[in-house]
Amino acid sequence: MRTRLPHQxxxxxxxxxxxxxxxxxxxxxxxxxxxxxxxxxxRRHTGQSALLVLAHHMQRVYTDHGSYTPDGDPPDLPxxxxxxxxxxxxxxxxxxxxxxxxxxxxxxxxxxxxxxxILELTNTGQRRWDADNNxxxxxxxxxx
Numbered sequence: 001m002r003t004r005l006p007h008q009x010x011x012x013x014x015x016x017x018x019x020x021x022x023x024x025x026x027x028x029x030x031x032x033x034x035x036x037x038x039x040x041x042x043r044r045h046t047g048q049s050a051l052l053v054l055a056h057h058m059q060r061v062y063t064d065h066g067s068y069t070p071d072g073d074p075p076d077l078p079x080x081x082x083x084x085x086x087x088x089x090x091x092x093x094x095x096x097x098x099x100x101x102x103x104x105x106x107x108x109x110x111x112x113x114x115x116x117x118i119l120e121l122t123n124t125g126q127r128r129w130d131a132d133n134n135x136x137x138x139x140x141x142x143x144x
Contacts, residue, residue: 028141043090044116047107048144050087051121052107054095055076058123067100067125074098088119091119 054077061075063066069075074095079088087093088112097104109117117130120137127144128137 034102040116043113046083046087047091047093047109047113048127049091050084050091051105051107051119053081053083054093054141055121055123055125058095058103058105060123063121068103069098069100071093074103096120117141 057075057078058068058075061070064070077093077095078084079093084093087107090111091107091109094106095103096106096107101123105121105124109116109118115133117133118128118137119130120126120128126142128142129144131141132138
């Protein structure tokens, strides 16, 4: 059996605990913004993927009917596909401009992604992202 001396201290010193707390705070201050940035990128890629799935659907409509707007009306989008359901957590997906020979698909960010800027995909494959979220897409923003 081990005996303790009356003056022997067991445990952590207050200074040691404070140093550990300061280090944890500094690491958190550096890591959390980086983590949030990576989450935003991941959600943006999910939105882009959903637009590509919807564009594929629109190309099938065109192949089947010779028009993006059969019977003069835009087709319903298949919003029940898993990739699209995931994207809808952070984006509103819509067919914003459809004619018989062209279309524009748009992903409007919402919720935690709201400050990210809209994503668009056209029938010609042009990919646009309003990176500065000012409501307009400039020539420098004509890519993802």
